[in-house]
Amino acid sequence: MVLEENITAIKGIGNKTAALLNKLGIYTKGDILRYFPRNYDKYSKIMPINTIKTGMMAVIFAMPVTVPILKQMGRKSILTCEVSDGSGTIELNWFNMPFMKAKLKKGVHMIFRGRVVKKGRFLQLVQPEILTEPEYYRKSEVLQPIYRLTKGVTSNLLRKSITEVLSEVTSKIEYLPKEIKQENSLISLKEALHEIHFPKSYTTLVDARRRLVFDEFFLFALAIDRLKGEREKFRNSTIIERKSTVVEFISNLPFSLTNAQLQVWKEIENDILGGFRMNRLIQGDVGSGKTILSILACLLMAENGYQSSVMVPTEVLARQHFESFFTMLEPLGIRVVLLTGSVKGRERKDILEKIEKHDADIIIGTHALIQEKVAYDNLALVITDEQHRFGVKQREKLANKGNEPHILVMSATPIPRTLAVILYGDLDISIVNELPADRLPIKNCVVDEDYRFTAYKFILDEVKKGNQAYIICPMVEKSEENDELADVISYTEELTELIGNRARIRYLHGKMKNDEKNEIMEDFASGRTDILISTTVVEVGVNVPNATVMMIENADRFGLASLHQLRGRIGRGSAQSYCIFMSGNTSKEAMERLKILNTSNDGFKIAEEDMKMRGSGDVFGIRQSGEMAFNLGDVIGDADILKLTSETVKCMSDKIKNECYYRGSNFYKNGFVYGEDIMTL
Ligand code: ADP
Numbered sequence: 001m002v003l004e005e006n007i008t009a010i011k012g013i014g015n016k017t018a019a020l021l022n023k024l025g026i027y028t029k030g031d032i033l034r035y036f037p038r039n040y041d042k043y044s045k046i047m048p049i050n051t052i053k054t055g056m057m058a059v060i061f062a063m064p065v066t067v068p069i070l071k072q073m074g075r076k077s078i079l080t081c082e083v084s085d086g087s088g089t090i091e092l093n094w095f096n097m098p099f100m101k102a103k104l105k106k107g108v109h110m111i112f113r114g115r116v117v118k119k120g121r122f123l124q125l126v127q128p129e130i131l132t133e134p135e136y137y138r139k140s141e142v143l144q145p146i147y148r149l150t151k152g153v154t155s156n157l158l159r160k161s162i163t164e165v166l167s168e169v170t171s172k173i174e175y176l177p178k179e180i181k182q183e184n185s186l187i188s189l190k191e192a193l194h195e196i197h198f199p200k201s202y203t204t205l206v207d208a209r210r211r212l213v214f215d216e217f218f219l220f221a222l223a224i225d226r227l228k229g230e231r232e233k234f235r236n237s238t239i240i241e242r243k244s245t246v247v248e249f250i251s252n253l254p255f256s257l258t259n260a261q262l263q264v265w266k267e268i269e270n271d272i273l274g275g276f277r278m279n280r281l282i283q284g285d286v287g288s289g290k291t292i293l294s295i296l297a298c299l300l301m302a303e304n305g306y307q308s309s310v311m312v313p314t315e316v317l318a319r320q321h322f323e324s325f326f327t328m329l330e331p332l333g334i335r336v337v338l339l340t341g342s343v344k345g346r347e348r349k350d351i352l353e354k355i356e357k358h359d360a361d362i363i364i365g366t367h368a369l370i371q372e373k374v375a376y377d378n379l380a381l382v383i384t385d386e387q388h389r390f391g392v393k394q395r396e397k398l399a400n401k402g403n404e405p406h407i408l409v410m411s412a413t414p415i416p417r418t419l420a421v422i423l424y425g426d427l428d429i430s431i432v433n434e435l436p437a438d439r440l441p442i443k444n445c446v447v448d449e450d451y452r453f454t455a456y457k458f459i460l461d462e463v464k465k466g467n468q469a470y471i472i473c474p475m476v477e478k479s480e481e482n483d484e485l486a487d488v489i490s491y492t493e494e495l496t497e498l499i500g501n502r503a504r505i506r507y508l509h510g511k512m513k514n515d516e517k518n519e520i521m522e523d524f525a526s527g528r529t530d531i532l533i534s535t536t537v538v539e540v541g542v543n544v545p546n547a548t549v550m551m552i553e554n555a556d557r558f559g560l561a562s563l564h565q566l567r568g569r570i571g572r573g574s575a576q577s578y579c580i581f582m583s584g585n586t587s588k589e590a591m592e593r594l595k596i597l598n599t600s601n602d603g604f605k606i607a608e609e610d611m612k613m614r615g616s617g618d619v620f621g622i623r624q625s626g627e628m629a630f631n632l633g634d635v636i637g638d639a640d641i642l643k644l645t646s647e648t649v650k651c652m653s654d655k656i657k658n659e660c661y662y663r664g665s666n667f668y669k670n671g672f673v674y675g676e677d678i679m680t681l
């Protein structure tokens, strides 16, 4: 089979359908093969109504006890009906599905399957599927793959096309040597591809996932290994000496550096003054004060006549960094410029010219900076703020850039050291393991719907004191598929109706244009907005010390690492901050996870606990580690596989390493391993 062959070679896919599939990033047969289900539907056992709990996908065998009511509201409709199974009754609710009414017959038992939510004091099943008994038994036997879809692309189309491509896959696709498969108890790649799409059972799915996660981590480990080999060669080509300006700058700061900051600064300085090029990772929890360390490093460079660049993942963050750098360094005569995608035309040309002529000492911008051709006069330091993405590709690109600059990578993901040394195996690691002393620990609480109005009142009280609040929703807009999840747009409408006369409310999400996002963020940062309702876009590094409350809706739907990152947006000033985790899901597992956050503000401790709590192979689990460059693998949840791959690479000969790397990357091409720039939400 030819993996590079265009998808139009698949039966039933013409140019029109191909264009739709392109939107999902599917261009070739190989792409569709690697388009793994994002989840599987499994039909659980039928349960009595009086045992179901909020948050679960429940299956009940019940009969309507009321006449179904269909309410029309403009273009929207709501269908409701009460059903009973002898153990209890529950209301069923369909949004914009009026045709379901005909299926509901009073007194006739049917199987209903839907998500349980709490409405006021009662439970409800939302958008339940209606099944006959034979339908249910047939479906409950197999795991149904669920794919991410787009308009015009159905699950059926994907299933059919994937089946066809799978039938062409032969065992030649394998690239791992037999010994490695045996030692690590891995199934073949061919089998894994079959089972990930169409699992025969839960056990085979777990094996398939394990094999594919192994591949991801393995190729990643090989890439790191190569980087490491390359980097060791570079000698330090800059001539730097210590400057008294830096010492004065530190003593003139409005605060004194923490011991951890001082220690890490010493490590950075030693690198820069040493014999080899710096390749250092600074890991520090949110709010530990990493920015000032990057300012110091750039200052030292500038004082020695070298340029530095600072790259961050988003425009909003680039702007904020620019302001911090500018305010602190401009008085010393250091020239800082901002270069992002929205700087255009004449202005862009001027900035590029300044960089080339060395009329700019420090260049702050988004990662686009590395993609395009920026000519520097003498770039000697590149700082990249990774937040919580592990992008080897970016590191690779940097390593190959020009004059072998020093490299400093900042990461706000507190991951256990045992994993950090693997994921950042090509870098030396420094840890800022202390928060500034003036911080009050964030007060946390985990609550359910009953607390909602108390929470709003609490937020309004904070607003009255002149503070600000974030409210985080998992979705951008209403979605039928995830009806029970809060979305930014309707949430804002509802909250504005409720308290809009007492607080200035705005919203933010990742689908907005950059200019709009910047304007909204600046409005919030300058205090002209009191409550910002947002998706996790705010997670990425924004600094508004005046924000003292964060309320997270559907908190059980986020991974622990994401929740911790989100919470890091508050507690950045000297005032007391509060985080409210709102969760309708009161299952034991959800509560246990949230309890970890409730009782600790220490990211490293949370990551350790998280790792202990989760076994691997948790196919249906929530990705704990937020957005990462891995497709299937979860650094925390699959920590044991990650360690295994790293051990495996250590024991391999260079020849086999090379072979595996080339053949493996040939199959997993187009960044499946490293992920492209995954800036969703
Ligand atoms: P992060 O590590 O999350 O990037 P920042 O560098 O944004 O954290 O720092 C958070 C806030 O703490 C900033 O407002 C910064 O000025 C302040 N800060 C940094 N170091 C100290 C310190 N030693 N004492 C007090 N405040 C500090």
Ligand code: MG
Pocket: 290, 291, 412, 541
């Ligand atoms: Mg930061």
